[in-house]
Structure formats: C-alpha cells, structure tokens
Amino acid sequence: MSIQVLVFYLLAIVSIGAAAGVVLARNPVHSAIALMVTFINVAAIYVMLRAEFLAVAQVIVYTGAILVLVVFVLMLVQQQDLPEFHGGRPLRIATGFVLGILLLAEVLAAILTRSLRGQPGPWTPDAVAAVGGNIQAIGRELYSAYTLPIQVTAIVLLMATIGAIFLARPETLAERIAAARRIFTISLGHPKGTDLGPIGELPAPSQAELKPASFTRPLILAKSADEFTEQPAWGEVVRR
Amino acid sequence: MTHLTTAHFLFLSAALFIIGMVGVLTRRNVLVIFMSIELMLNAVNVSFIGFAWEQQALTGQVFALFIIALAAAEAVIGLGIIVALSRRLDTVDIDEVRQLRE
Numbered sequence: 001m002s003i004q005v006l007v008f009y010l011l012a013i014v015s016i017g018a019a020a021g022v023v024l025a026r027n028p029v030h031s032a033i034a035l036m037v038t039f040i041n042v043a044a045i046y047v048m049l050r051a052e053f054l055a056v057a058q059v060i061v062y063t064g065a066i067l068v069l070v071v072f073v074l075m076l077v078q079q080q081d082l083p084e085f086h087g088g089r090p091l092r093i094a095t096g097f098v099l100g101i102l103l104l105a106e107v108l109a110a111i112l113t114r115s116l117r118g119q120p121g122p123w124t125p126d127a128v129a130a131v132g133g134n135i136q137a138i139g140r141e142l143y144s145a146y147t148l149p150i151q152v153t154a155i156v157l158l159m160a161t162i163g164a165i166f167l168a169r170p171e172t173l174a175e176r177i178a179a180a181r182r183i184f185t186i187s188l189g190h191p192k193g194t195d196l197g198p199i200g201e202l203p204a205p206s207q208a209e210l211k212p213a214s215f216t217r218p219l220i221l222a223k224s225a226d227e228f229t230e231q232p233a234w235g236e237v238v239r240r
Numbered sequence: 241m242t243h244l245t246t247a248h249f250l251f252l253s254a255a256l257f258i259i260g261m262v263g264v265l266t267r268r269n270v271l272v273i274f275m276s277i278e279l280m281l282n283a284v285n286v287s288f289i290g291f292a293w294e295q296q297a298l299t300g301q302v303f304a305l306f307i308i309a310l311a312a313a314e315a316v317i318g319l320g321i322i323v324a325l326s327r328r329l330d331t332v333d334i335d336e337v338r339q340l341r342e
Contacts, residue, residue, distance in 0.1 A: 005248075019255075022259070023267065028269055045249070046289055051301050054305060057305065066315045073322055073323060076326070099262075107257075141301075149306060156310065159313075161316065163320065167317070167320035
C-alpha cells in the first residue's frame with residue numbers, strides 16, 4: 001500500500017467523520033466548525049487529484065467566504081439550543097437514515113459495476129505542465145470553450161447580490177425611514193452614536209463636540225420636510 | 241487496492257453526499273440544513289474532479305469551478321432568506337414554517 005493511498009484514507013476518514021459531525025452536532029456552531037474541517041480535507045483531496053486551483057478556490061470561497069457568512073448569520077438569528085431539534089421525530093429520522101442507506105447502496109452498486117470509460121482527454125500531466133500548470137490549463141479551457149457560461153455566471157452572481165440586498169431590506173416604509181434615520185443620526189449629529197438612547201435623553205454635547213455653527217449645509221435629502229424634522233442641525237441640539 | 245483509482249474518490253463523494261442528504265432529511269434547524277446542502281455540493285465537486293482526473297480532461301474541473309461560483313450565489317440568497325425568516329417569524333425551525341403567506 002503506497003503512501004498516497006494511506007494519505008487518501010486519512011483525508012477521507014477525517015472528512016467523512018467531520019461531515020457526520022455536521023449532521024450530528026447539537027450546536028450549529030459545532031456544525032460550522034466540522035464543516036470547515038470537511039472543506040479543508042476535501043481541498044487536500046483536490047490537490048491529490050491534481051486540481052490545485054480548485055483546492056485554493058475551495059479554501060478561499062468555501063471556508064473563507066461561505067462559512068464566515070454562515071457564522072455571521074448564526075450570530076444574527078440568535079440561536080438558542082432548542083431540544084426539539086433532536087427529539088420527538090423518530091419516524092422522520094428513521095426515514096432519513098433508511099433513505100440514505102438505500103441511496104448509498106444504489107450508488108455503491110453503480111460505482112462497482114461501472115463499465116463505461118471515455119476516451120482519455122488531451123490534458124495529461126505533461127500537457128498541463130507544458131502550458132505552465134493547472135491554473136494556465138484551466139484558464140485556456142475556461143476562456144475558449146466556456147466563454148458564454150462564464151458571462152452567465154457573472155450575471156448570476158450579480159443577481160444574487162441584488163437579491164441579497166432586496167431580502168435584507170427592511171420590510172415596511174416606516175422601518176426603512178427609521179433605519180435611514182438611525183444611520184444619519186450616527187453620521188451627522190451624534191458624537192457618541194445612538195447606543196445610549198434617543199438624542200433627547202443624552203446630556204447636551206459640549207461646544208467642542210459640535211461643528212461650528214457657521215458651517216451650514218443642507219443636512220439630509222428627504223422627500224418631504226416631515227421625514228427628518230427631528231434631526232439636529234449643525235451647532236444646536238434638538239430637545240424633545 | 242494498492243493504488244488510487246477513481247472508485248476511491250467516487251466512494252468518498254457518495255459518502256459525503258449521503259451524509260449531507262441525511263442531514264437535510266433529519267435536521268430541523270434551517271442553518272444546519274443549509275450546511276448540509278453545501279456538503280452535498282462539495283461531494284458532487286469531488287466526483288467531478290475525480291472523473292476529470294481519470295479522463296485526463298479539464299472539463300470536470302471547469303464544471304467544479306462553476307459549481308463553486310453558484311454555491312457562493314446560493315449561499316448569499318439562502319442566508320438572506322434565513323435572516324428574513326428569522327426576522328419575520330422569529331424562528332429557525334423548519335417545521336414552524338409551513339405557510340406561504342400570513
């Protein structure tokens with residue numbers, strides 16, 4: 001048994017164990033950490049498969065971007081450890097495991113009886129080395145045969161960005177105006193931020209904290225005068 | 241099995257995919273379901289790259305690259321939906337979410 005096979009078994013066992021940890025862990029944060037272990041092990045397996053660029057992309061995109069996003073959302077949605085996540089659904093859990101084992105048996109049978117083999121492609125290790133390496137070879141393939149899919153992927157990413165902005169937007173008009181007011185209050189009139197409460201409850205800022213009164217400029221672009229009537233102007237403090 | 245074959249990588253891919261599928265089917269926390277979906281996407285990537293390695297072609301790697309890009313887009317939208325869900329219904333339990341409108 002060569003060292004390569006031993007390394008593969010090590011990586012495979014760790015990644016499968018960590019993947020099981022993702023599903024079995026009670027705390028979602030532990031799931032996220034186990035997922036990170038899985039991703040990094042899978043990246044190492046990509047290196048064994050001579051896909052160096054994808055290994056790097058895997059580490060950067062999955063563990064660097066997606067997992068950080070997941071942990072941020074975990075923080076935002078304020079998880080409490082809900083016991084009903086695990087108990088009380090024996091039928092569903094049994095169904096899930098039975099379906100999983102059935103599908104696993106089918107796929108294993110398919111892998112073991114696989115007989116179709118395609119023609120070997122042009123990218124032998126020597127050919128990849130001749131163009132300069134894995135990244136150069138992928139670049140040639142990507143920007144010759146897959147130019148249109150690349151453009152479509154760019155549009156998909158743009159749509160995802162717009163969709164995320166739309167989803168994260170406050171739902172009602174009043175909430176949107178309140179959010180805008182919070183931001184403008186922090187940035188314009190309020191030296192200490194808004195954590196301490198509404199402006200009226202704070203001690204009056206000293207003269208040093210205020211901008212000079214001579215500096216007059218239209219504060220906020222509001223559609224109607226009513227929207228921002230309580231904003232403090234430069235050099236004065238509004239008391240409610 | 242004294243040397244690596246494509247079957248090794250396909251077995252690994254199948255195992256990861258099934259684990260992710262069981263996670264989607266059994267867990268109730270939306271975030272864990274989301275992570276299981278990411279796991280399944282990764283398992284498919286292992287298959288693609290394993291076949292690319294076997295065939296000495298780069299098509300599989302290119303497709304894996306597209307999958308990574310689409311997984312990033314999916315992550316953004318999925319997590320946005322989870323945030324909107326928890327803001328509106330104040331839960332991440334998938335069983336609590338059973339109607340399309342209030």
